[in-house]
Every structure is written in C-alpha cells, then in structure tokens.
Amino acid sequence: MSGGWQAVIGLECHVQLMTRSKMFSGASTAYGAEPNTQACGVDVALPGTLPVPNGEAVRMAVRFGLAVGARVREVSVFARKNYFYPDLPKGYQISQYEEPIVEGGTVRVRGEDGRAFDVPLVRAHLEEDAGKSVHDAFHGSTGIDLNRAGTPLLEVVTEPALHSAADAAAYMKALHQLVVWLGICDGNLQEGSFRCDANVSVRRGADAPLGTRAEIKNVNSFRFVEKAIEYEIERQIRELEAGRAIVQETRLYDETRHQTRSMRGKESAHDYRYFPDPDLPPLVLPDGLLDAERAALPELPEARRARYESALGLSAYDAEQLTLARGIADCFEAVLAHLPGQAKLAANWVLGELAAALNAAGLAHGEGPVSPAALAGLLRRIVDGTLSGKLAKDVFAAMWAGEGDADAVIAARGLGQISDDGALIAAIDAVLAANPKQSEQFRAGDEKVFTWLVGQVMKATRGKANPARLNELLRARLSP
Amino acid sequence: MSLDPAAIDHLARLARLALDPADRARLGADLGRTVAMMDALQQIDVDGVEPLAQPHPLPAGLRPDAVTETDASEALLALSGASHGGYYLVPRVIE
Incomplete structure (x- = not known):
C-alpha cells in the first residue's frame, strides 16, 4: 500500500x-x-x-x-x-x-x-x-x-x-x-x-x-x-x-x-x-442441544471442496463451482450415488446442461423436472456408448420437457447411437461408393477430406453413428 | 456538584432531547445530585458479593418457533399519536 x-x-x-x-x-x-x-x-x-x-x-x-x-x-x-x-x-x-x-x-x-x-x-x-x-x-x-x-x-x-x-x-x-x-x-x-x-x-x-x-x-x-x-x-x-x-x-x-x-x-x-x-x-441451552447439533452438523463447504479434489480427482475449478451452494453439492452427490466412479461426467452435467436449464427456468439445484436419479440414468447411456454427448443433450431437453426418463426418450425417438460394426460399415461403404473422388484424395494424403467423409456418414445415420467407432472403421476402410 | 454543560449536551443528544438553556442548568444540578448518590453507593464494600442481574435463578424458558400472533395493526395503530396508510407517523427524521 x-x-x-x-x-x-x-x-x-x-x-x-x-x-x-x-x-x-x-x-x-x-x-x-x-x-x-x-x-x-x-x-x-x-x-x-x-x-x-x-x-x-x-x-x-x-x-x-x-x-x-x-x-x-x-x-x-x-x-x-x-x-x-x-x-x-x-x-x-x-x-x-x-x-x-x-x-x-x-x-x-x-x-x-x-x-x-x-x-x-x-x-x-x-x-x-x-x-x-x-x-x-x-x-x-x-x-x-x-x-x-x-x-x-x-x-x-x-x-x-x-x-x-x-x-x-x-x-x-x-x-x-x-x-x-x-x-x-x-x-x-x-x-x-x-x-x-x-x-x-x-x-x-x-x-x-x-x-x-x-x-x-x-x-x-x-x-x-x-x-x-x-x-x-x-x-x-x-x-x-x-x-x-x-x-x-x-x-x-x-x-x-x-x-x-x-x-x-x-x-x-x-x-x-x-x-x-x-x-x-x-x-x-436445553439439555442435549449441543450434542444433537454437533451430530447434525453437515460437512462444510471447505471440507467438501477438498474432498472433491483429493478423493474424486476433480479440478479445483469444478470443486469450487460444485460447493458454491449446498444444493449444487448435494445434487452432484445424488447423481454420483447412482453413477459410481463417474465424478467428472457428473460434475460436467450438474454444472453444465442441468445448471443452464435450471438457470433459464429460475430454479435452484434440487428443483426442476429432472431428478438426480433421472440425470444419472441419462449419463449411464453416455457411459455405455448408447448416446453421444450431443445426442444426450437432445435427450436431456426431452426429459426436461416431461417426455419421460432417458431410456423412454431414446426408445420413443429411436435415438440410440449406432455402435454396431455391421451397420456402421454398411453406412461407410455407401458413402465411399457415392464419393469415389474424395476417397482418392484421402488416399493421396489429403487428411482434411477425412473429416468431410465422417460428416457424410453422420449425415447418413442422422447423427447416430458412434463417433469413436466410426473414426476407427472409416480409417480402416480407407487404408490401402 | 453540577454536571458540566458538555456532559449534559452529550446526554441530551443520546436522548434525542432539545434542551433550552434554563432546562440545561436545572438538569445539570439534578443529574449532579443523582451522580453524587451513585458515588455514595460505590463506596460500599461489595467484595465477595456476586453480581445480581436477576432476582430469581430460573433459566429463560424457550418458545417453539411458531407464529401465534395475528394482525393486530388496527388496534395498535389506534393507540399511536398519528398514523397513515398503516404506518406509525413520527416527526420527520433527518439523517
């Protein structure tokens, strides 16, 4: 000073x-x-x-x-x-x-x-x-x-x-x-x-x-x-x-x-x-009040924040954001209870898509139409490869609109991600047959065309192809 | 012994009283006698005597947190010197 x-x-x-x-x-x-x-x-x-x-x-x-x-x-x-x-x-x-x-x-x-x-x-x-x-x-x-x-x-x-x-x-x-x-x-x-x-x-x-x-x-x-x-x-x-x-x-x-x-x-x-x-x-003080309050004392924000970093491996930023309010932290823990071992994914969604929807509706964590258990049900479909991150957001929006839980929305909209190799290869082959020039360009070393080809397969499958598997299979199909 | 004018002014300010000069002198003398009596009390030896703030040793009873009172504003406002629109009115307070 x-x-x-x-x-x-x-x-x-x-x-x-x-x-x-x-x-x-x-x-x-x-x-x-x-x-x-x-x-x-x-x-x-x-x-x-x-x-x-x-x-x-x-x-x-x-x-x-x-x-x-x-x-x-x-x-x-x-x-x-x-x-x-x-x-x-x-x-x-x-x-x-x-x-x-x-x-x-x-x-x-x-x-x-x-x-x-x-x-x-x-x-x-x-x-x-x-x-x-x-x-x-x-x-x-x-x-x-x-x-x-x-x-x-x-x-x-x-x-x-x-x-x-x-x-x-x-x-x-x-x-x-x-x-x-x-x-x-x-x-x-x-x-x-x-x-x-x-x-x-x-x-x-x-x-x-x-x-x-x-x-x-x-x-x-x-x-x-x-x-x-x-x-x-x-x-x-x-x-x-x-x-x-x-x-x-x-x-x-x-x-x-x-x-x-x-x-x-x-x-x-x-x-x-x-x-x-x-x-x-x-x-x-009435008899027993001190002991009862001591027993009922919740884990405090600083302790919880430290635990999220050390025991769950979350970043300092995520740990801080999750502990800004007890409602957020409790919501995160409730999701995690249904989805063990997926702290990072749960944190991303509690702080991202869920927070945005709550915010837009003027609600707090713990309120709103999508319960922690329902959100965990959606995230499970990301973990098992049924949904891509992008599709999961669409399903979340449908859940928020009251169309049922994740599995119900996936079934009703036919949104399941295509992870089946046979179906993916069929789609890839159809795209390659329709675009021989681009296939040649890639084989000649033009890496940019690969992304374009991925986009064509995605378009053909209406965005449902499992992106990781699609990449692997397309590369294998194009290799000489 | 009379309380000095500065002390009287300070007390008047704390009590939000506007004193005219005659009152000031009279109150100075009155309060001086009160303070003299307190001085006399302070001469008493109270070594070993516990301070007594309460006449009986019972602890405060606690109330459950429940709303038990209903709107009594009409009757209470009627007791005041002036009221308007549900407010008690007092001479304008200027900060």
Missing part, C-alpha cells in the same frame, strides 16, 4: 435467522407483508408484555458456533442496548453484550486468487432487528413499519484482522456461503437478510498502534463492500497525509458516486449503557 500504510478492517455482519416467528414474540417474520401487520404487542413494546426467546433461533446460533469451531456458551445473557430512534419502540434493542452465546472461532476464506486464509471471530451474538423508517412517503413526517422489529439476527463480529477490501469482500462471501449452507439464513441480500458493517482504519505499518476507525453502515452487496472499503482506505490516508485527524464516526456508502459520507458521530459502547435485561433470565 502507498506510503507504507496498512489498512485494518473488521466486519460486523447481521445474519437474519430463518425462523418463522420473531426472536421474542410469536409474530411472523415473512418478508413483504403490509406495514405493521406482523408486529404484535411485544414488538411494538406495549407496557406489560414480556419477551420469550425463540428456541429455534438459539439452535441456529449454536449450529453456527459449532461450524466455526467457536466456544458455545451453555449460559449466555441478554442485555439491553439503549438508544433512541423511532423504529426502535422500546428505546433499547435486546442484544447480548458481556456473555454472548458464541465466542471465538474462525471462518475459512478463499480469496479471488485461490489463496486460503482464516478470519478469526470475536463473537457471534443473538439480537433482535429494528423496524424500518420510510422517509420520503409522508409530508413532513417519517413513517414507521415495525414488521421487521424483533426479527432474529445473529451478529457475527470479526477481529480487526483483514487488511484489504478484496479480502473483506471474500470473507463476506465465505460467511454468506456458510450461513446459507448451514440452513440458518436464506442469504437474500436484496431483502436485507445478510447485511454488513465495516470498521476501517489505517496505520503506518503493521506494528503501529491502531488508528481511529470509521464505521461504514449497512452495505448489502459484496461488490459495494469492496468499493466502499477501498474508498474509505484512500480517504483516510489522504486525510492523515494532509495532517488532518480521522473522526470516529458512522459513514454511509453512496452507491452512485462510489464514496462514503459522514452520517453521524459514532456512539461509544458506554453510550449504549448496556446492562443485563431484567425481563430475560439467563439463556441456558
């Missing part, structure tokens, strides 16, 4: 947990409802109501803690974080402060360049979301929708251990992949299910004390996180080199102008006057 500066970045990501009901009430968390129709007495802070924690949200937090190798507290404490804002009806947010449910742990990240690194976590704690403010729709007023108020969040906090905008974006992607993989978050960035705040400071070299940091709020796209941090690093270096001080503050990223701007002075932790919430006794 220019002038010996080192950037120091820590991320706080808000992971919206995929529960049906809220963190402390039985109101629905479904997205997109009419304003305030999913905010009950607890969510709007009616006096006399009391919060009761959602057991499923607790289970999801435990699952995350185990997945990142963190310490999961048997006893954690809910605290009040006090601040005043219209979309926070209680005047405090129920969060966790001194004794969060998850402490420590690491997230394994792979950078754009393929380099793997671990990002250490400080903690992950349970808390409730605030409502939404609508600033533009009402003359002279701000509208408040409390449907989101009380939605369970897991706030995942890293150590200030990242040193570039690209690494920060790569971490955000890895965390996003992990929480979706674990089935605790739907990962929908547009709906705000996964949001990140970035704390950014710069210092003169890796040994200098940490500089004053600015917090960039609520950036909900991987690309904008990277751009916002890049801009902020440059801004801070510019300020310091001009002899000005960095102010601890919250800054908003302006997506259209690619810059950050000051939003408000940042409160310090003691301004929030955290204290244990007297409405909520300590959160004690």
Whole structure:
C-alpha cells in the first residue's frame, strides 16, 4: 500500500435467522407483508408484555458456533442496548453484550486468487432487528413499519484482522456461503437478510498502534463492500497525509458516486449503557442441544471442496463451482450415488446442461423436472456408448420437457447411437461408393477430406453413428 | 456538584432531547445530585458479593418457533399519536 500504510478492517455482519416467528414474540417474520401487520404487542413494546426467546433461533446460533469451531456458551445473557430512534419502540434493542452465546472461532476464506486464509471471530451474538423508517412517503413526517422489529439476527463480529477490501469482500462471501449452507439464513441480500458493517482504519505499518476507525453502515452487496472499503482506505490516508485527524464516526456508502459520507458521530459502547435485561433470565441451552447439533452438523463447504479434489480427482475449478451452494453439492452427490466412479461426467452435467436449464427456468439445484436419479440414468447411456454427448443433450431437453426418463426418450425417438460394426460399415461403404473422388484424395494424403467423409456418414445415420467407432472403421476402410 | 454543560449536551443528544438553556442548568444540578448518590453507593464494600442481574435463578424458558400472533395493526395503530396508510407517523427524521 502507498506510503507504507496498512489498512485494518473488521466486519460486523447481521445474519437474519430463518425462523418463522420473531426472536421474542410469536409474530411472523415473512418478508413483504403490509406495514405493521406482523408486529404484535411485544414488538411494538406495549407496557406489560414480556419477551420469550425463540428456541429455534438459539439452535441456529449454536449450529453456527459449532461450524466455526467457536466456544458455545451453555449460559449466555441478554442485555439491553439503549438508544433512541423511532423504529426502535422500546428505546433499547435486546442484544447480548458481556456473555454472548458464541465466542471465538474462525471462518475459512478463499480469496479471488485461490489463496486460503482464516478470519478469526470475536463473537457471534443473538439480537433482535429494528423496524424500518420510510422517509420520503409522508409530508413532513417519517413513517414507521415495525414488521421487521424483533426479527432474529445473529451478529457475527470479526477481529480487526483483514487488511484489504478484496479480502473483506471474500470473507463476506465465505460467511454468506456458510450461513446459507448451514440452513440458518436464506442469504437474500436484496431483502436485507445478510447485511454488513465495516470498521476501517489505517496505520503506518503493521506494528503501529491502531488508528481511529470509521464505521461504514449497512452495505448489502459484496461488490459495494469492496468499493466502499477501498474508498474509505484512500480517504483516510489522504486525510492523515494532509495532517488532518480521522473522526470516529458512522459513514454511509453512496452507491452512485462510489464514496462514503459522514452520517453521524459514532456512539461509544458506554453510550449504549448496556446492562443485563431484567425481563430475560439467563439463556441456558436445553439439555442435549449441543450434542444433537454437533451430530447434525453437515460437512462444510471447505471440507467438501477438498474432498472433491483429493478423493474424486476433480479440478479445483469444478470443486469450487460444485460447493458454491449446498444444493449444487448435494445434487452432484445424488447423481454420483447412482453413477459410481463417474465424478467428472457428473460434475460436467450438474454444472453444465442441468445448471443452464435450471438457470433459464429460475430454479435452484434440487428443483426442476429432472431428478438426480433421472440425470444419472441419462449419463449411464453416455457411459455405455448408447448416446453421444450431443445426442444426450437432445435427450436431456426431452426429459426436461416431461417426455419421460432417458431410456423412454431414446426408445420413443429411436435415438440410440449406432455402435454396431455391421451397420456402421454398411453406412461407410455407401458413402465411399457415392464419393469415389474424395476417397482418392484421402488416399493421396489429403487428411482434411477425412473429416468431410465422417460428416457424410453422420449425415447418413442422422447423427447416430458412434463417433469413436466410426473414426476407427472409416480409417480402416480407407487404408490401402 | 453540577454536571458540566458538555456532559449534559452529550446526554441530551443520546436522548434525542432539545434542551433550552434554563432546562440545561436545572438538569445539570439534578443529574449532579443523582451522580453524587451513585458515588455514595460505590463506596460500599461489595467484595465477595456476586453480581445480581436477576432476582430469581430460573433459566429463560424457550418458545417453539411458531407464529401465534395475528394482525393486530388496527388496534395498535389506534393507540399511536398519528398514523397513515398503516404506518406509525413520527416527526420527520433527518439523517
């Protein structure tokens, strides 16, 4: 970095947990409802109501803690974080402060360049979301929708251990992949299910004390996180080199102008006057929850990716693409279960033809009309030579259109590849007899004519000749 | 002892209160007395006393993840000072 500066970045990501009901009430968390129709007495802070924690949200937090190798507290404490804002009806947010449910742990990240690194976590704690403010729709007023108020969040906090905008974006992607993989978050960035705040400071070299940091709020796209941090690093270096001080503050990223701007002075932790919430006794994990979650923990993306390379012999690229989402990896494994030993072929089709069809239909792996077993049935006909790769694509399209399984389509369309030598030789001889000039040209050394002759036989067999066998037999027929 | 004006301003900002100068002086004196009482409490020797955040030792009961609440927006919005189109209305908030 220019002038010996080192950037120091820590991320706080808000992971919206995929529960049906809220963190402390039985109101629905479904997205997109009419304003305030999913905010009950607890969510709007009616006096006399009391919060009761959602057991499923607790289970999801435990699952995350185990997945990142963190310490999961048997006893954690809910605290009040006090601040005043219209979309926070209680005047405090129920969060966790001194004794969060998850402490420590690491997230394994792979950078754009393929380099793997671990990002250490400080903690992950349970808390409730605030409502939404609508600033533009009402003359002279701000509208408040409390449907989101009380939605369970897991706030995942890293150590200030990242040193570039690209690494920060790569971490955000890895965390996003992990929480979706674990089935605790739907990962929908547009709906705000996964949001990140970035704390950014710069210092003169890796040994200098940490500089004053600015917090960039609520950036909900991987690309904008990277751009916002890049801009902020440059801004801070510019300020310091001009002899000005960095102010601890919250800054908003302006997506259209690619810059950050000051939003408000940042409160310090003691301004929030955290204290244990007297409405909520300590959160004690139910008996057996930790063991059950440990046993149910799925193989994680990094482990699976490594296994695909080492045990299945797939390329690094295929292994990465297959483990981008658990649905893709599970689909691949389901195909492979029906087609042992054909990992490369299965990977090609799961990532190629199947992915393209799913994509065009707006579906995800695991959905769509062609099941993994049906796809395996099709690939088996490639392996045994019945279908060429090209014909297999036609059969796949027919299967997708609902014309039955691979064998049914092959039978109905008479698509079986001709691998029978007698039939192939008959077709070859007919072509050679009809094209004596080309045969002579080949014998005289014109190799290009061979491809033309193959094409003629293919045409005569309507593309059904087994290409490998056709090549062998044609060459034998033409040899003097 | 009165709380100094800078501290009062900071607290007023956290509480989103607009104070006129007379209130500022009065609140400074009031809060000064409150802080003095806290100082007195802090003189007490609490060595060996466990912090008590909860009056009873029961753990929190957990709720199954089920939607049990139905739309009560009409009744709840009726309790507010102002509402429109299903939204609670508050004085315009400017970032």
